[in-house]
Amino acid sequence: MPFIDHDRGRAYYRHWAAEDPRAAVVFLHGFGEHSGLYHRYGFALNAAGIDLWAVDQFGHGMTPGERGNFGSIEDSSALAEGLTELAEQAHPGIPLVAQGHSFGSIVTLFRLLAQPQRYRAGVISGAPLVPVAALLDSDSSFDLDPVWLSSDPFYLDALENDPLAFVDGNGTVLTRELDHAWDRFGAELPGLTVPTLAVHGEDDPIAMIGAVRAYADEVPALQVQAFDEARHDILNESAHRAVAAAIIAFIDRVVPTADQ
Numbered sequence: 001m002p003f004i005d006h007d008r009g010r011a012y013y014r015h016w017a018a019e020d021p022r023a024a025v026v027f028l029h030g031f032g033e034h035s036g037l038y039h040r041y042g043f044a045l046n047a048a049g050i051d052l053w054a055v056d057q058f059g060h061g062m063t064p065g066e067r068g069n070f071g072s073i074e075d076s077s078a079l080a081e082g083l084t085e086l087a088e089q090a091h092p093g094i095p096l097v098a099q100g101h102s103f104g105s106i107v108t109l110f111r112l113l114a115q116p117q118r119y120r121a122g123v124i125s126g127a128p129l130v131p132v133a134a135l136l137d138s139d140s141s142f143d144l145d146p147v148w149l150s151s152d153p154f155y156l157d158a159l160e161n162d163p164l165a166f167v168d169g170n171g172t173v174l175t176r177e178l179d180h181a182w183d184r185f186g187a188e189l190p191g192l193t194v195p196t197l198a199v200h201g202e203d204d205p206i207a208m209i210g211a212v213r214a215y216a217d218e219v220p221a222l223q224v225q226a227f228d229e230a231r232h233d234i235l236n237e238s239a240h241r242a243v244a245a246a247i248i249a250f251i252d253r254v255v256p257t258a259d260q
Helices: 035-047 073-090 103-114 153-161 172-191 209-218 240-254
Strands: 003-006 009-016 023-028 050-055 096-101 121-125 141-143 168-170 196-201 222-227
Touching: 003 073, 009 035, 009 073, 023 035, 023 073, 023 103, 035 050, 035 240, 050 073, 073 096, 073 103, 073 172, 096 103, 103 121, 103 172, 121 240, 172 209, 196 209, 196 240, 209 222, 222 240
Parallel strands: 023 050, 023 096, 096 121, 121 196, 196 222
Antiparallel strands: 003 009, 009 050, 141 168
């Protein structure tokens, strides 16, 4: 696999390339995941003429690091920066969409706040915008029940049998970085100006949808699209086709095609 160089080591990435892309999505996954779990999403974007660039974050997938240890928000942002540069080099001037899932959505929001001129749009999913109950325990271990994540049997099978995927790990660093984010969001998130779509499961037991709706009520640039009976890993839920279609429709609105 190709990789991005970083002080912590090589971070491996995947690129799903559309034949003649009209936009490029730069994607950061969540805890326990890796880029290889997003083939279905990549193919859906490609069919709509959109590139997908996704990196295995530190402590995940093929990238080195303690199991589940992303490092800092800045470390993850540096990986997103590397992906963004690759997308720009592959197709100079291409409209860019920053996307993240779960912890990746937190990093994505800070990038959209810091570089509003660089990205045409943002997409977040399973975004934990307020403290997560599973991380409030003093015990540093973090163990997710797979049924919290998805009802899709294909994805649940991948979580069980894919050696690069996991649902448990040391949550100390994750909790620290999320605490930093939660301390900042109240003051900073209202400054979001990049059009951003939050796709979220109505039945997400990890990142409750109410917090996302509350922020969307206060932040004009943020809109929410909810999916009934869907859980945390919304891009890999049974409704994954509908979720991908909603994201593509959003990109269509904010990144017009040449004939629009």
